[in-house]
Amino acid sequence: MGLQLSDLERAAAQSLIAQGPPPKPQPASKQRPPAYNLIAAEDLIVDDSIVTPAMRISGFLPERGVVLLGGRPKCGKSWFAVQTALSVVTGHPLAGYLRVHSPGRCQLWALEDGLPITKDKLLKLLGGLMPDGLADLKVFPELRHPILRGGDAILRQALHDHPAEVIILDSLFKLTGQTRPHDSITQADYDVIDRVRSIATEHQAVAIICMHTKKGCKPGAPIENLMGTTGNTAAADVIAEIARTGYNGKLHVVGRLLPEGEFDLEFAEGPTWGWTIQGKAGENVMGETEADVLAYLAAQGPSKPGTIAAGIRRSFGAVWQALNRLQAKAKVVRQSDRRWRLA
Numbered sequence: 001m002g003l004q005l006s007d008l009e010r011a012a013a014q015s016l017i018a019q020g021p022p023p024k025p026q027p028a029s030k031q032r033p034p035a036y037n038l039i040a041a042e043d044l045i046v047d048d049s050i051v052t053p054a055m056r057i058s059g060f061l062p063e064r065g066v067v068l069l070g071g072r073p074k075c076g077k078s079w080f081a082v083q084t085a086l087s088v089v090t091g092h093p094l095a096g097y098l099r100v101h102s103p104g105r106c107q108l109w110a111l112e113d114g115l116p117i118t119k120d121k122l123l124k125l126l127g128g129l130m131p132d133g134l135a136d137l138k139v140f141p142e143l144r145h146p147i148l149r150g151g152d153a154i155l156r157q158a159l160h161d162h163p164a165e166v167i168i169l170d171s172l173f174k175l176t177g178q179t180r181p182h183d184s185i186t187q188a189d190y191d192v193i194d195r196v197r198s199i200a201t202e203h204q205a206v207a208i209i210c211m212h213t214k215k216g217c218k219p220g221a222p223i224e225n226l227m228g229t230t231g232n233t234a235a236a237d238v239i240a241e242i243a244r245t246g247y248n249g250k251l252h253v254v255g256r257l258l259p260e261g262e263f264d265l266e267f268a269e270g271p272t273w274g275w276t277i278q279g280k281a282g283e284n285v286m287g288e289t290e291a292d293v294l295a296y297l298a299a300q301g302p303s304k305p306g307t308i309a310a311g312i313r314r315s316f317g318a319v320w321q322a323l324n325r326l327q328a329k330a331k332v333v334r335q336s337d338r339r340w341r342l343a
Helices: 002-019 041-046 077-090 114-126 151-161 172-176 187-202 222-227 288-300 305-312 316-328
Strands: 055-057 065-071 106-110 137-140 166-170 206-212 238-245 248-255 261-269 273-280 332-334 340-342
Touching: 055 077, 065 077, 065 187, 065 222, 077 106, 077 114, 077 137, 077 166, 077 206, 077 273, 106 114, 114 273, 151 187, 166 172, 166 187, 172 187, 172 206, 187 206, 222 238, 222 248, 238 261, 261 316, 273 316, 288 305, 288 316, 288 332, 288 340, 305 316, 316 332
Parallel strands: 065 206, 065 238, 106 137, 106 166, 166 206
Antiparallel strands: 238 248, 248 261, 261 273, 332 340
16 A cells, blocks of 8 residues: 555656746736826927917917807807808908907808808808808708717817817707706706817817806806806817807907907997997907008098999908998098098
C-alpha cells in the first residue's frame, strides 16, 4: 500500500514539473483616459485657429452660435424674424438700421405661421420687389417630429441638401413638440436648444430660435424673461427681447459676443410694413439708410422713393420709412409731384 502511495506522489510531482512554473499574475487593465480636454494658456494664446465668431449683423447676429429671440405673443417677433431672413440673403440693413457684414443663405422654419401667412409677410415686406439673393432663402412650413425625437435628423438632412449660414426656427415650443407654449423654460427646452446648437456648430451656422417670454414680465430684462430667474444662459450666445407698446417697441440685446444694446423700434402697417429701428434707445441716432437717402438726394436732387431705393440698393419699404423719419426731423420735404428733396 505504501508503494502505491509513493507511486502516486511521484506521478503528481512529475505532472507538476511538466506543467512548468505557475503563470505570472496579469497586470491590471489600463484605466480609461480622463474625460476632459485641456490646453496650455500659452498654446491657447498663439493658436490662431481659435477665434471669437465675427458678427454677421451688427449688434444682433453672430456668424456662429445660438440666438434666442423672445417676446410676448403677437408682439411682432415673427415679423422681425422674417425681416432678418431677408436682410441675410439681400444684404440690406436689418430694420433699415443694423448693418449686414456678410450676406448668406438662410433657412426659415415658419412652424407657427405656415406658408400662407409667411407669404403674406414676404409680399408686404418686399413691396412687390424681387431683390437679388431671394433665391437663397428657403422656407420650411413644418417639422414632422420634435427635435429630440427625430427632428434633429430632419434638420441635419435639410442643411445637407440646402446649406445655409443662418437657420431661423419659429418657435421653441414647436421644436419641443408641445401643444401650446408655456411660461417658464424647462429642462426639455434647454435640451432642445443644446441640440440645435450642436447642429448649427456642425454646419458652421448660427441658429435663431424664437420663443415666448413669461406673462407679466417687465421688459428690458431679456435674460430673466427668456431663461428664467436661474439666469442659466449657457444654451445661448445672444439673447434678444422685443417689447411692444402699440406701434412702438424696444429691442434689447445681450450676449457674450457683443456689447449690450437697446434700440427704439417702430412698426408700420401700410403702405409699408414691418419693423424699423429708429436708433439706440434714448439717442437721436440717424440710421444707415437715412444717411444714404440724404446723400442720394444731395447728389441727385428731388427723387421718388422707388428711384431712391434702386439708387442706394435698399428695399422700397426701408427707404419709405427713412423718408418719413427724416421728414419728422425736418430734414426732407415731400413735393406735390411726390418727389422728395432736402429741406
